[in-house]
Amino acid sequence: xxxxxxxTEPTHFSAPSLAGGAILLEIGAxxxxxxxxxxxxxxxxxxxxxxxxxxxxxxxxxLEALAxxxxxxxxxxxxxxxxPAYKGTAALARAIHDVGYLxxxxxxxxxxxxxxxxxxxxxxxxxEDHQRDGGLVARTSQWMGEQSFYPHAEETILALRPRHFVxxxxxxxxxxxxxxxxxxDSRGTGIDMSSKACADARHAAAGADLGQRLNIxxxxxxxxxxDPSPLAGADVIHAGFVLHDLMPDDEAVLDRLLAAxxxxxxxxxxxVVDAVPFAKDExxxxxxxxFSYLHHGFMGRELQSExxxxxxxxxxxxxxxxxxxxxxxxxxxxxxxxxxx
Amino acid sequence: xxxxxxxTEPTHFSAPSLAGGAILLEIGAxxxxxxxxxxxxxxxxxxxxxxxxxxxxxxxxxLEALAxxxxxxxxxxxxxxxxPAYKGTAALARAIHDVGYLxxxxxxxxxxxxxxxxxxxxxxxxxEDHQRDGGLVARTSQWMGEQSFYPHAEETILALRPRHFVxxxxxxxxxxxxxxxxxxDSRGTGIDMSSKACADARHAAAGADLGQRLNIxxxxxxxxxxDPSPLAGADVIHAGFVLHDLMPDDEAVLDRLLAAxxxxxxxxxxxVVDAVPFAKDExxxxxxxxFSYLHHGFMGRELQSExxxxxxxxxxxxxxxxxxxxxxxxxxxxxxxxxxx
Numbered sequence: 001x002x003x004x005x006x007x008t009e010p011t012h013f014s015a016p017s018l019a020g021g022a023i024l025l026e027i028g029a030x031x032x033x034x035x036x037x038x039x040x041x042x043x044x045x046x047x048x049x050x051x052x053x054x055x056x057x058x059x060x061x062x063l064e065a066l067a068x069x070x071x072x073x074x075x076x077x078x079x080x081x082x083x084p085a086y087k088g089t090a091a092l093a094r095a096i097h098d099v100g101y102l103x104x105x106x107x108x109x110x111x112x113x114x115x116x117x118x119x120x121x122x123x124x125x126x127x128e129d130h131q132r133d134g135g136l137v138a139r140t141s142q143w144m145g146e147q148s149f150y151p152h153a154e155e156t157i158l159a160l161r162p163r164h165f166v167x168x169x170x171x172x173x174x175x176x177x178x179x180x181x182x183x184x185d186s187r188g189t190g191i192d193m194s195s196k197a198c199a200d201a202r203h204a205a206a207g208a209d210l211g212q213r214l215n216i217x218x219x220x221x222x223x224x225x226x227d228p229s230p231l232a233g234a235d236v237i238h239a240g241f242v243l244h245d246l247m248p249d250d251e252a253v254l255d256r257l258l259a260a261x262x263x264x265x266x267x268x269x270x271x272v273v274d275a276v277p278f279a280k281d282e283x284x285x286x287x288x289x290x291f292s293y294l295h296h297g298f299m300g301r302e303l304q305s306e307x308x309x310x311x312x313x314x315x316x317x318x319x320x321x322x323x324x325x326x327x328x329x330x331x332x333x334x335x336x337x338x339x340x341x
Numbered sequence: 342x343x344x345x346x347x348x349t350e351p352t353h354f355s356a357p358s359l360a361g362g363a364i365l366l367e368i369g370a371x372x373x374x375x376x377x378x379x380x381x382x383x384x385x386x387x388x389x390x391x392x393x394x395x396x397x398x399x400x401x402x403x404l405e406a407l408a409x410x411x412x413x414x415x416x417x418x419x420x421x422x423x424x425p426a427y428k429g430t431a432a433l434a435r436a437i438h439d440v441g442y443l444x445x446x447x448x449x450x451x452x453x454x455x456x457x458x459x460x461x462x463x464x465x466x467x468x469e470d471h472q473r474d475g476g477l478v479a480r481t482s483q484w485m486g487e488q489s490f491y492p493h494a495e496e497t498i499l500a501l502r503p504r505h506f507v508x509x510x511x512x513x514x515x516x517x518x519x520x521x522x523x524x525x526d527s528r529g530t531g532i533d534m535s536s537k538a539c540a541d542a543r544h545a546a547a548g549a550d551l552g553q554r555l556n557i558x559x560x561x562x563x564x565x566x567x568d569p570s571p572l573a574g575a576d577v578i579h580a581g582f583v584l585h586d587l588m589p590d591d592e593a594v595l596d597r598l599l600a601a602x603x604x605x606x607x608x609x610x611x612x613v614v615d616a617v618p619f620a621k622d623e624x625x626x627x628x629x630x631x632f633s634y635l636h637h638g639f640m641g642r643e644l645q646s647e648x649x650x651x652x653x654x655x656x657x658x659x660x661x662x663x664x665x666x667x668x669x670x671x672x673x674x675x676x677x678x679x680x681x682x
Contacts, residue, residue, distance in 0.1 A: 012353040012354070012355050012356065013353070013356065013627070014353050014624065015353065015354065015359055015438070015439030015440075015442045015443065016442045016489075016627070016628040016669065016670050017624075017627040017628055017670075018356055018359060018442075018443065018627075019442035019443045019445065019446040019447075019628055019631070020446070020627035020628035020629070020630060020631035020632070020670070021627050021631070022443065022446050022447055022631075023446045023447070023450065023454065023631035023632075023634075023635060024627075024630065024631045024634065026447070026454045027454055027457045027634075030454060030455065030456075030457035030458060031457060031458065031461075054458070054461060055461075058461045061634075061637075061638065062634070065619075065630045065631075065633070065634040066630070068619045068621070068626060068629075068630040068633075069626055069627045069629075069630035069631065070623075070626050070627060071627075095627075097356070098356030099356075101356045101357045101359075101360035102356065102359065102360045102363065102443055102447060103447065104360065105360040105361070105363050105364045106360075106363055106364070106367070106443060106444065106447035106448055107447055107451065107454075109364060110448065110451065113364065113367045113368055113371060113448075114371065115371075116368045116371035116372060117371060117372065117395070120372075120395060120396075120399045148357075278406075278409045280409070282411075283355065283358075285409060285410055285411050286354070286357070286358040286359075286361035286362050286365075286410045286411060286412075286436075287357040287358055287360055287361035288361070288409075288410075289361060289365065289406045289407070289409040289410035290360070290361035290362070290363075290364035290365045290406070290410065291361070291364075292406070292409075293364075293365065293368075293402075293403070293406040294364060296402075297402065328357065329357050329358075329361070
C-alpha cells in the first residue's frame with residue numbers, strides 16, 4: 001500500500017531568489033538571529049540586539065535587508081519604543097525550509113564536495129580527513145525536516161497512541177518531547193550515541209517538565225541488538241534516518257536489532273523513516289540522485305529500496321508493512337506492525 | 342527609458358531539486374567533467390575518463406547518477422564502443438545556470454558567511470583573513486552570466502558595430518574574443534589587473550587566431566584615469582560588474598575614468614553593466630537584497646541606484662543614458678552615448 005503524504009508547494013522561488021534567501025538566512029544563522037525572527041510575533045531591534053549580542057545599528061541594517069528581501073515586514077513600533085520592529089512574513093517560513101536543502105547540500109556537505117576527487121581515490125582516508133560539521137548538519141536537517149518529514153512521522157506516531165514510545169537515534173529529543181507532551185499518560189525512551197545530543201535531550205526533557213517520564217540512554221543503537229532491555233514493553237519504536245547508518249557494514253546487527261524491536265512487545269509497531277536510492281519520480285529524481293550518490297560514494301552507506309526494506313522487515317517477523325512518501329524526495333515512511341490490531 | 346531584457350523562465354526547479362542539482366554539478370566541477378558534459382554532443386565513458394583522469398568505473402557511477410537525476414540521457418553506444426555514452430538534457434543547461442547562483446552564494450561566498458560575526462566586529466581584518474577563492478567566484482559567475490547577463494551585453498555591443506572595442510576588467514577576454522570574431526574588421530583592447538586573467542586572455546586570443554587585433558594590458562582600470570592612452574580611438578567601451586569596485590573609496594578616480602572614456606573618441610559609447618542596490622521588484626528583491634547586503638557590509642563596496650549612475654554619467658559628459666534590466670536580479674545595463682548619432 002502506498003499513501004502519498006507529500007504536500008506540493010503551490011509556487012517555487014526562482015533560483016536567484018533561493019540563492020538570495022540562502023545568503024541572508026545563513027548569515028542570520030551565524031548572527032544567531034533566525035530562531036528569534038521565525039517566531040510569529042513582533043521583534044524589536046533592541047530584543048534582536050540583546051539576543052544576538054550584536055550592536056543595534058548592525059542589527060538594524062540586517063533586518064532592513066530582510067525587509068527589502070520580503071522576508072520581514074516592518075511592524076508598529078512597540079509600546080514606548082522609538083526603534084522600528086519587525087515580523088516574519090509567510091515567505092520567511094517557506095525560505096527557511098527551502099534554504100535547509102540548499103545549505104545541507106552546499107554548506108554542510110561542502111567538505112565532501114570540495115574534496116570530491118580525494119573521496120574517489122582514497123575514500124577511507126578522505127572520510128577521516130574531511131568530516132562535516134555536526135552542528136551544521138543538524139541545523140540544516142532541522143530546517144528541511146520541520147516541513148518535509150517531521151510532521152508525517154509525528155502524525156503517524158500520535159495516531160498509534162503509544163504508552164511507551166522509543167526513539168532510536170533520538171538526537172536532542174525534539175520528537176520525544178513533542179509526543180510525550182501530547183500524550184500525558186505515555187512514557188518515552190531515547191537512545192543516541194552522541195553525548196552532546198543526550199545532554200541536550202535531558203535539558204529539553206527538564207525544560208518541558210517531563211520528570212521521570214523520559215529516559216535518555218547514551219549508547220549506539222547497535223547495542224540494542226545485544227541488550228534489548230531498553231525496548232521492553234515498547235509499543236511504538238521510531239527510527240528516523242538512522243538505520244541506513246548500519247548498511248552495509250553492520251547488516252547482521254541491523255537484522256538482530258529489527259528482531260529485538262519485534263520482540264519488545266507483542267503489539268510493537270516500528271516506524272522507520274529512511275531514504276530509498278535513486279527515486280525516479282520527476283519531483284524526486286534530482287535530489288534523490290544527489291542524496292544517494294553522496295551516501296554511496298562519500299559516506300560509505302547503502303540505501304535500500306522499498307522492496308528491500310519490506311522484505312527485511314518481514315524477515316524480522318513484522319506481519320504487515322505500509323509505505324508512505326514524505327516531503328523530502330526519496331524519503332519513505334515504513335509502518336511495520338506486529339500482531340494485527 | 343527602461344527596456345526589459347529579462348527572459349522569464351517558464352518553470353522553476355523546486356528547492357530540493359536545485360539542491361540536488363547543486364550537489365551533483367559541484368561534484369562534477371571538482372571532477373573536471375561539467376564543461377565536457379555540457380557540450381551538445383554524445384560523450385562516452387572513455388572520453389570522460391580520459392578528460393578527467395578518473396577511473397572509468399567511477400566515471401560510470403557519476404554519469405549514471407546524472408542520468409537518474411534527469412541531467413543526462415543515455416545515448417546509443419558509440420561506434421565500436423561497448424561502454425554506454427551520454428548526452429546532456431535541456432534540464433542540464435537550466436541546472437548549470439541556476440546552480441551558478443546557489444554556488445556563488447553558498448560556496449564562493451562561504452568564507453564571508455561562515456565568519457559573518459567577525460565581519461561586523463572588524464571588517465578590515467576580516468576582509469584580509471577570509472578571502473574568497475577567485476577561481477570559484479569566476480566559475481560560478483560564468484555559470485550565472487551565460488544566461489543572465491552575457492547575452493544582453495553582447496547584443497548591445499554588436500548592435501553598435503565598434504571598430505575599436507575596449508573591455509575594462511576583461512578577465513579571460515571571453516567577451517572580447519566573441520565580439521572580435523563576429524566583427525572581422527574590428528580591433529580590441531582588454532585591461533585587467535590580474536596577471537592570471539591576462540595570461541588566460543592572451544592564450545584565448547592566440548587560440549582564436551586574433552593575431553594583432555587584440556591587445557591585453559595588465560593594469561588596474563584605475564590607471565586609465567591618469568593615462569587614458571589605451572582608450573584612444575575607442576568607439577565602444579564596456580565595463581561589466583567592475584566599476585562598483587571603485588566605490589566608495591575611489592569615487593574621484595571613477596569620475597576621472599568616466600571622463601577619460603568620454604574623451605577617448607567623440608562618438609564613444611559606454612556600456613556599463615552593474616547592480617543597483619536593493620531592487621524592489623518581486624522577482625528581484627530577494628537576490629538583490631542579499632547581493633547588496635554582501636557588497637555593503639562584507640566587501641566594503643557601495644552599489645549605486647539607476648538615478649545615481651545616470652547623474653554620474655551625465656556629469657562625465659555623456660548626453661543620453663538608457664537603462665535596461667538584465668536577467669540577474671538588480672542587474673542593469675547603462676548605455677551612455679557621446680555625441681548623438
